[in-house]
Amino acid sequence: MRLEDALTLVREVPDFPEPGVLFRDLSPLLADADAFRAVTDAFAAEIPDGVSTVVALEARGFLFGAALAAVHGFGLVTVRKPGKLPVVADSVTYSLEYGTATFELPEGVVEPGANVVIIDDVLATGGTIEAAAGLVDRAGAKVAAVAVVVEIAALGGRERLAGHNLRSLLVV
Ligand SMILES: O=P(O)(O)OC[C@H]1O[C@H](OP(=O)(O)OP(=O)(O)O)[C@H](O)[C@@H]1O
Numbered sequence: 623m624r625l626e627d628a629l630t631l632v633r634e635v636p637d638f639p640e641p642g643v644l645f646r647d648l649s650p651l652l653a654d655a656d657a658f659r660a661v662t663d664a665f666a667a668e669i670p671d672g673v674s675t676v677v678a679l680e681a682r683g684f685l686f687g688a689a690l691a692a693v694h695g696f697g698l699v700t701v702r703k704p705g706k707l708p709v710v711a712d713s714v715t716y717s718l719e720y721g722t723a724t725f726e727l728p729e730g731v732v733e734p735g736a737n738v739v740i741i742d743d744v745l746a747t748g749g750t751i752e753a754a755a756g757l758v759d760r761a762g763a764k765v766a767a768v769a770v771v772v773e774i775a776a777l778g779g780r781e782r783l784a785g786h787n788l789r790s791l792l793v794v
Protein backbone atom coordinates (compact mmCIF):
# COMPACT_ATOMS: atom_id res chain seq x y z
CA MET A 623 0.00 0.00 0.00
CA ARG A 624 1.19 3.52 -0.74
CA LEU A 625 1.99 5.63 2.31
CA GLU A 626 -0.48 8.33 1.32
CA ASP A 627 -3.28 5.76 1.21
CA ALA A 628 -2.26 4.39 4.61
CA LEU A 629 -2.37 7.87 6.11
CA THR A 630 -5.99 8.37 5.03
CA LEU A 631 -6.81 5.90 7.82
CA VAL A 632 -5.95 8.43 10.54
CA ARG A 633 -9.30 9.26 12.14
CA GLU A 634 -10.27 12.61 13.68
CA VAL A 635 -12.33 12.47 16.88
CA PRO A 636 -13.58 15.82 18.25
CA ASP A 637 -13.58 16.58 21.97
CA PHE A 638 -11.44 13.67 23.12
CA PRO A 639 -10.06 13.27 25.74
CA GLU A 640 -11.49 16.66 26.69
CA PRO A 641 -13.59 19.39 25.05
CA GLY A 642 -11.73 21.35 22.39
CA VAL A 643 -9.17 18.65 21.53
CA LEU A 644 -9.35 17.13 18.03
CA PHE A 645 -7.92 13.69 18.69
CA ARG A 646 -5.98 11.92 15.90
CA ASP A 647 -6.83 8.24 16.32
CA LEU A 648 -4.49 5.81 14.57
CA SER A 649 -6.48 2.70 15.50
CA PRO A 650 -7.89 2.17 11.97
CA LEU A 651 -4.41 2.45 10.47
CA LEU A 652 -3.00 -0.08 12.93
CA ALA A 653 -5.87 -2.46 12.19
CA ASP A 654 -4.99 -2.54 8.48
CA ALA A 655 -1.98 -4.82 7.93
CA ASP A 656 -0.90 -3.15 4.69
CA ALA A 657 -1.20 0.35 6.13
CA PHE A 658 0.74 -0.57 9.27
CA ARG A 659 3.48 -2.09 7.14
CA ALA A 660 3.59 0.99 4.86
CA VAL A 661 4.07 3.27 7.86
CA THR A 662 6.71 0.97 9.37
CA ASP A 663 8.67 0.98 6.11
CA ALA A 664 8.28 4.75 5.72
CA PHE A 665 9.79 5.23 9.16
CA ALA A 666 12.72 2.99 8.22
CA ALA A 667 13.42 5.19 5.20
CA GLU A 668 13.72 8.24 7.48
CA ILE A 669 16.35 6.77 9.83
CA PRO A 670 19.83 8.22 9.37
CA ASP A 671 22.84 5.93 8.98
CA GLY A 672 24.50 4.97 12.24
CA VAL A 673 21.34 4.66 14.33
CA SER A 674 21.39 1.51 16.47
CA THR A 675 18.39 1.99 18.71
CA VAL A 676 14.74 2.96 18.57
CA VAL A 677 13.47 4.78 21.67
CA ALA A 678 9.69 4.28 21.75
CA LEU A 679 7.35 6.33 23.96
CA GLU A 680 4.52 4.78 25.99
CA ALA A 681 1.96 3.93 24.95
CA ARG A 682 1.19 4.54 21.31
CA GLY A 683 4.82 5.09 20.40
CA PHE A 684 5.49 1.49 21.44
CA LEU A 685 3.39 0.20 18.56
CA PHE A 686 5.27 1.97 15.81
CA GLY A 687 8.66 1.84 17.52
CA ALA A 688 8.51 -1.89 18.17
CA ALA A 689 7.40 -2.66 14.61
CA LEU A 690 10.20 -0.53 13.18
CA ALA A 691 12.81 -2.13 15.44
CA ALA A 692 11.68 -5.71 14.80
CA VAL A 693 11.21 -5.42 11.04
CA HIS A 694 14.22 -3.26 10.26
CA GLY A 695 16.78 -4.44 12.80
CA PHE A 696 17.16 -1.92 15.61
CA GLY A 697 17.36 -2.37 19.36
CA LEU A 698 14.31 -1.14 21.27
CA VAL A 699 14.26 1.02 24.39
CA THR A 700 10.88 1.69 26.00
CA VAL A 701 10.37 5.00 27.79
CA ARG A 702 7.59 4.29 30.28
CA LYS A 703 4.96 5.95 32.39
CA PRO A 704 5.69 5.78 36.14
CA GLY A 705 5.57 2.67 38.27
CA LYS A 706 6.15 0.14 35.49
CA LEU A 707 9.92 -0.23 35.41
CA PRO A 708 11.74 -2.18 38.11
CA VAL A 709 15.04 -0.33 37.66
CA VAL A 710 14.87 3.34 36.72
CA ALA A 711 17.83 5.36 35.45
CA ASP A 712 16.11 8.75 35.24
CA SER A 713 12.69 10.37 35.13
CA VAL A 714 11.09 13.57 33.89
CA THR A 715 7.70 15.24 34.35
CA TYR A 716 6.32 17.16 31.37
CA SER A 717 3.15 18.69 29.96
CA LEU A 718 1.34 17.74 26.79
CA GLU A 719 -1.69 19.03 24.88
CA TYR A 720 -4.13 17.73 27.50
CA GLY A 721 -2.36 17.38 30.83
CA THR A 722 0.87 16.39 32.50
CA ALA A 723 2.70 13.09 32.72
CA THR A 724 5.94 11.51 33.85
CA PHE A 725 8.33 9.33 31.88
CA GLU A 726 10.94 6.94 33.19
CA LEU A 727 13.98 5.52 31.41
CA PRO A 728 15.10 1.98 32.25
CA GLU A 729 18.51 1.57 33.81
CA GLY A 730 21.36 0.21 31.70
CA VAL A 731 19.75 0.00 28.27
CA VAL A 732 20.76 3.26 26.61
CA GLU A 733 24.39 2.99 25.64
CA PRO A 734 26.38 6.20 26.13
CA GLY A 735 27.47 7.45 22.71
CA ALA A 736 24.75 5.50 20.85
CA ASN A 737 22.79 7.17 18.06
CA VAL A 738 19.07 6.72 18.68
CA VAL A 739 15.83 7.66 16.99
CA ILE A 740 12.78 8.63 19.06
CA ILE A 741 9.49 7.27 17.70
CA ASP A 742 5.97 8.37 18.63
CA ASP A 743 2.58 8.41 16.95
CA VAL A 744 1.59 12.08 17.28
CA LEU A 745 3.53 15.32 17.74
CA ALA A 746 1.29 18.00 19.25
CA THR A 747 2.90 20.58 21.58
CA GLY A 748 6.19 18.66 21.60
CA GLY A 749 6.29 18.36 25.39
CA THR A 750 6.38 14.56 25.27
CA ILE A 751 9.22 14.27 22.79
CA GLU A 752 11.18 17.10 24.39
CA ALA A 753 11.01 15.22 27.70
CA ALA A 754 12.10 11.94 26.13
CA ALA A 755 14.96 13.65 24.31
CA GLY A 756 16.13 15.05 27.64
CA LEU A 757 16.27 11.54 29.10
CA VAL A 758 18.28 10.26 26.14
CA ASP A 759 20.62 13.23 26.34
CA ARG A 760 21.22 12.80 30.07
CA ALA A 761 21.97 9.12 29.45
CA GLY A 762 24.83 10.23 27.18
CA ALA A 763 23.30 9.12 23.88
CA LYS A 764 22.58 11.21 20.80
CA VAL A 765 19.11 11.83 19.34
CA ALA A 766 19.96 11.41 15.66
CA ALA A 767 16.33 11.80 14.60
CA VAL A 768 12.79 12.09 15.89
CA ALA A 769 9.99 10.54 13.81
CA VAL A 770 6.22 10.66 14.20
CA VAL A 771 3.30 9.51 12.10
CA VAL A 772 1.25 12.71 12.54
CA GLU A 773 2.47 16.24 13.26
CA ILE A 774 -0.21 18.73 14.34
CA ALA A 775 1.42 21.86 12.96
CA ALA A 776 -0.73 24.45 14.74
CA LEU A 777 0.41 23.26 18.17
CA GLY A 778 4.02 24.28 17.60
CA GLY A 779 5.85 21.04 18.33
CA ARG A 780 8.27 21.54 15.46
CA GLU A 781 9.34 24.94 16.81
CA ARG A 782 9.73 23.51 20.31
CA LEU A 783 11.95 20.75 18.95
CA ALA A 784 14.09 23.15 16.90
CA GLY A 785 17.56 21.70 16.59
CA HIS A 786 16.24 18.16 16.31
CA ASN A 787 16.12 16.25 13.05
CA LEU A 788 12.33 15.87 12.96
CA ARG A 789 10.57 13.67 10.38
CA SER A 790 6.77 13.55 10.13
CA LEU A 791 4.95 11.22 7.77
CA LEU A 792 1.81 13.41 7.81
CA VAL A 793 1.49 17.09 8.72
CA VAL A 794 -2.02 18.27 9.56
O1 LIG B 1 3.24 16.69 21.69
P1 LIG B 1 2.50 16.52 22.98
O2 LIG B 1 1.57 17.67 23.28
O3 LIG B 1 3.42 16.22 24.11
O4 LIG B 1 1.51 15.27 22.81
C1 LIG B 1 1.85 14.10 22.12
C2 LIG B 1 1.71 12.89 22.98
O5 LIG B 1 0.36 12.72 23.43
C3 LIG B 1 -0.02 11.36 23.24
O6 LIG B 1 0.36 10.57 24.33
P2 LIG B 1 -0.47 10.34 25.66
O7 LIG B 1 0.35 10.86 26.80
O8 LIG B 1 -1.87 10.82 25.51
O9 LIG B 1 -0.43 8.80 25.90
P3 LIG B 1 -0.64 7.39 25.29
O10 LIG B 1 0.34 7.23 24.16
O11 LIG B 1 -0.29 6.59 26.48
O12 LIG B 1 -2.08 7.22 24.83
C4 LIG B 1 0.74 10.96 22.01
O13 LIG B 1 0.85 9.55 21.90
C5 LIG B 1 2.06 11.63 22.20
O14 LIG B 1 2.95 10.84 22.98
Ligand SMILES: Nc1ncnc2[nH]cnc12
Nearest residue numbers: 644645646647719744746
Ligand atom coordinates in the same frame (compact mmCIF):
# COMPACT_ATOMS: atom_id res chain seq x y z
N1 LIG C 1 -4.74 15.86 19.25
C1 LIG C 1 -4.12 14.74 19.59
N2 LIG C 1 -4.45 13.56 19.00
C2 LIG C 1 -3.82 12.42 19.34
N3 LIG C 1 -2.84 12.37 20.25
C3 LIG C 1 -2.49 13.50 20.84
N4 LIG C 1 -1.55 13.77 21.77
C4 LIG C 1 -1.59 15.06 22.05
N5 LIG C 1 -2.52 15.69 21.31
C5 LIG C 1 -3.08 14.72 20.55
